[in-house]
Amino acid sequence: MRPLTELFSKLVEKIRGVEYIDEQTLQEISRELQRSLLKADVPLDMVRAFTDTAVRRIREERPPPGIPVKDFVIYVIYQELVKLLGGEAEPDLKLPKRPYVIMLLGVEGSGKTTTAAKIALFYIKRGLKVGVVETDTIRPAAYDQLKQLAERVGARFYGERDGNDAVGIARRGLEQMKGVDLVLVDTAGRHKNEQSLLEEVKAIYDAIKPDEVMLVVDATVGRQAAAQAEAFMKYVPIHSVAITKMDSTARGGGALAAVAKTGARVKFIGVGEGVDEIEPFSPRKFVARVLGM
Amino acid sequence: SIVSTVKEDALGEREVSELAEDLYLDLVESDVAVDVADALISALKAKLVGAKVPRFGDREAAVRRAVYDALLSLVGDVQDADFESAVIEAAEQARPVVVMFLGPNGYGKTTTLAKIAYLFKSRGLQSVLAAADTFRAGAREQLEEHGKRLGLRVIGGKYGSDPASVAYDAVQHARSKGIPLVLIDTAGRMHTDKNLMDELAKIQRVVEPHFSVFVFDAQLGNEALEIARYYSKHVSIDGMVATKVDSYPKGGSILTFLYTFKKPIYFLGVGQRYEDLVKFKKEEYIAQLIGLQPGGR
Ligand SMILES: Nc1nc2c(ncn2[C@@H]2O[C@H](COP(=O)(O)OP(=O)(O)OP(=O)(O)O)[C@@H](O)[C@H]2O)c(=O)[nH]1
Ligand SMILES: Nc1nc2c(ncn2[C@@H]2O[C@H](COP(=O)(O)OP(=O)(O)OP(=O)(O)O)[C@@H](O)[C@H]2O)c(=O)[nH]1
Ligand SMILES: [K+]
Ligand SMILES: [Mg+2]
Ligand SMILES: [Mg+2]
Numbered sequence: 066m067r068p069l070t071e072l073f074s075k076l077v078e079k080i081r082g083v084e085y086i087d088e089q090t091l092q093e094i095s096r097e098l099q100r101s102l103l104k105a106d107v108p109l110d111m112v113r114a115f116t117d118t119a120v121r122r123i124r125e126e127r128p129p130p131g132i133p134v135k136d137f138v139i140y141v142i143y144q145e146l147v148k149l150l151g152g153e154a155e156p157d158l159k160l161p162k163r164p165y166v167i168m169l170l171g172v173e174g175s176g177k178t179t180t181a182a183k184i185a186l187f188y189i190k191r192g193l194k195v196g197v198v199e200t201d202t203i204r205p206a207a208y209d210q211l212k213q214l215a216e217r218v219g220a221r222f223y224g225e226r227d228g229n230d231a232v233g234i235a236r237r238g239l240e241q242m243k244g245v246d247l248v249l250v251d252t253a254g255r256h257k258n259e260q261s262l263l264e265e266v267k268a269i270y271d272a273i274k275p276d277e278v279m280l281v282v283d284a285t286v287g288r289q290a291a292a293q294a295e296a297f298m299k300y301v302p303i304h305s306v307a308i309t310k311m312d313s314t315a316r317g318g319g320a321l322a323a324v325a326k327t328g329a330r331v332k333f334i335g336v337g338e339g340v341d342e343i344e345p346f347s348p349r350k351f352v353a354r355v356l357g358m
Numbered sequence: 359s360i361v362s363t364v365k366e367d368a369l370g371e372r373e374v375s376e377l378a379e380d381l382y383l384d385l386v387e388s389d390v391a392v393d394v395a396d397a398l399i400s401a402l403k404a405k406l407v408g409a410k411v412p413r414f415g416d417r418e419a420a421v422r423r424a425v426y427d428a429l430l431s432l433v434g435d436v437q438d439a440d441f442e443s444a445v446i447e448a449a450e451q452a453r454p455v456v457v458m459f460l461g462p463n464g465y466g467k468t469t470t471l472a473k474i475a476y477l478f479k480s481r482g483l484q485s486v487l488a489a490a491d492t493f494r495a496g497a498r499e500q501l502e503e504h505g506k507r508l509g510l511r512v513i514g515g516k517y518g519s520d521p522a523s524v525a526y527d528a529v530q531h532a533r534s535k536g537i538p539l540v541l542i543d544t545a546g547r548m549h550t551d552k553n554l555m556d557e558l559a560k561i562q563r564v565v566e567p568h569f570s571v572f573v574f575d576a577q578l579g580n581e582a583l584e585i586a587r588y589y590s591k592h593v594s595i596d597g598m599v600a601t602k603v604d605s606y607p608k609g610g611s612i613l614t615f616l617y618t619f620k621k622p623i624y625f626l627g628v629g630q631r632y633e634d635l636v637k638f639k640k641e642e643y644i645a646q647l648i649g650l651q652p653g654g655r
């Protein structure tokens with residue numbers, strides 16, 4: 066995949082020595098940019114909004130002295146994308162209270178259970194006591210999966226092997242976590258057309274009132290990422306996001322749209338299957354990736 | 359709408375261009391990979407110029423039908439395959455028939471395997487399930503639970519053991535017991551991980567599956583194309599299953615994979631229960647993708 070800077074270098078060649086960028090060049094820039102963002106899975110309406118803003122700003126504003134036009138174009142787009150992520154600041158990963166309860170939510174196979182273990186390890190390494198609770202009664206052996214992971218990372222575990230009452234498990238799980246600093250409540254996967262599962266997650270939420278609901282988004286998913294987020298928000302609030310499978314080559318525009326839709330901050334990204342393959346989110350790095358740089 | 363600009367009886371070049379631009383955006387917005395949409399649209403343009411559409415009456419439907427025919431013919435070399443019959447036929451020649459499931463992480467391999475075991479069991483064909491995902495936490499227990507529910511034998515190995523030898527053991531077991539089918543579950547692996555891709559190729563060398571089934575999530579975006587490129591470089595694939603189609607029936611990644619792998623899609627996964635597996639029909643899918651009523655031709 067050609068990086069965006071390279072795409073632009075061609076255009077910049079063309080306009081070298083020209084006092085201003087003519088309309089045709091601007092149109093070309095806009096087309097290349099649109100294509101690049103579409104390839105990154107950014108939804109069309111967002112792509113249009115960005116390019117319109119960028120083109121308008123390039124037409125109206127002058128690049129700051131010493132900044133080449135190509136960089137200015139990218140910078141404008143960059144700024145607009147960063148805005149959607151809630152700014153350039155790195156996420157705040159401090160826990161505001163003890164115990165702090167995070168419930169994970171997401172589509173089937175997005176990486177919730179793995180991410181729960183990764184976040185547990187992240188905080189265990191920082192000296193905290195962490196517990197994990199498995200409320201997934203749908204996927205066979207979800208219990209074993211999280212239990213094994215909890216053993217691996219040294220987190221306390223609660224689950225009920227053959228249980229079928231997710232709400233009860235969540236409630237009992239929290240009761241078992243006295244003295245723990247952070248509790249991660251894993252939930253079964255569910256999607257926007259699974260009405261009864263959406264109601265179930267709302268029931269879990271109402272029963273345990275977690276301090277934070279974290280949406281887990283698979284970076285390789287396209288436009289559905291935002292559609293799913295939108296559906297979930299009708300049932301529970303979404304406070305934060307984890308983006309998984311960033312060890313793929315996916316550029317993350319689908320996840321970006323999901324973040325924009327929820328207005329939540331991204332906290333972590335998953336970069337592999339291993340329990341230590343998690344990184345605090347960097348808005349700059351992420352936007353650069355969406356832009357193909 | 360893709361037809362607002364159509365004014366003449368035979369589609370002219372200019373209006374086909376406009377039509378194509380709209381269709382391109384429709385496809386991309388439905389998650390068909392951009393490069394695939396490009397290729398499809400330029401081929402489509404050639405086919406559509408001169409296509410006849412009525413001046414009056416249901417013009418929109420007629421244009422859609424022309425687009426439908428053109429699009430269908432572009433993936434025409436990929437035949438819909440009857441996996442069930444193919445396996446039953448193969449079972450008359452060779453026992454056991456070996457089917458291996460592969461694909462990136464979390465897209466639905468294990469669930470799909472269990473659905474297929476259920477399907478064949480209801481047709482009177484027993485399977486041995488091979489837990490050759492010796493890597494992911496809970497992978498073996500997940501397959502064992504399916505085996506328990508379906509009343510089928512699961513052959514597994516310790517976590518960390520060689521998946522190829524687990525697969526081999528399962529084939530041996532089926533052979534010695536006269537069980538007609540072996541279904542091999544493998545660990546999810548990201549296409550960018552060369553070692554894991556090599557491991558997959560090794561399993562294929564060792565057990566020489568009759569069918570290697572690639573499993574993907576219908577919700578994938580442009581990454582589908584990258585996945586297809588990497589996977590086809592490293593492993594052989596006979597057919598595919600798209601999962602989570604209950605969440606996204608239009609899923610453009612289905613077209614991306616059809617167009618790049620040029621292999622049949624055996625089934626669609628449409629839910630989390632064993633029965634939630636339906637045969638894929640290219641015609642129905644394309645009709646859905648472009649908003650034509652299925653069967654409304
Ligand atoms: N390569 C890679 N794989 C990941 C990452 N995060 C999770 N996975 C894998 O993705 C697959 C699905 O992860 P799970 O944690 O089981 O997903 P889940 O959301 O809990 O799935 P359900 O409970 O079935 O909805 C597993 O194979 C994980 O190892 C990641 O960042 N990179
Ligand atoms: N709604 C729906 N969920 C599905 C479908 N197929 C699989 N799933 C769910 O997707 C999740 C992941 O499925 P798995 O079968 O474990 O996926 P996998 O590819 O084996 O995952 P790894 O082994 O971790 O790579 C589970 O929660 C399944 O129930 C489907 O067609 N529809
Ligand atoms: K793996
Ligand atoms: Mg899970
Ligand atoms: Mg699996």
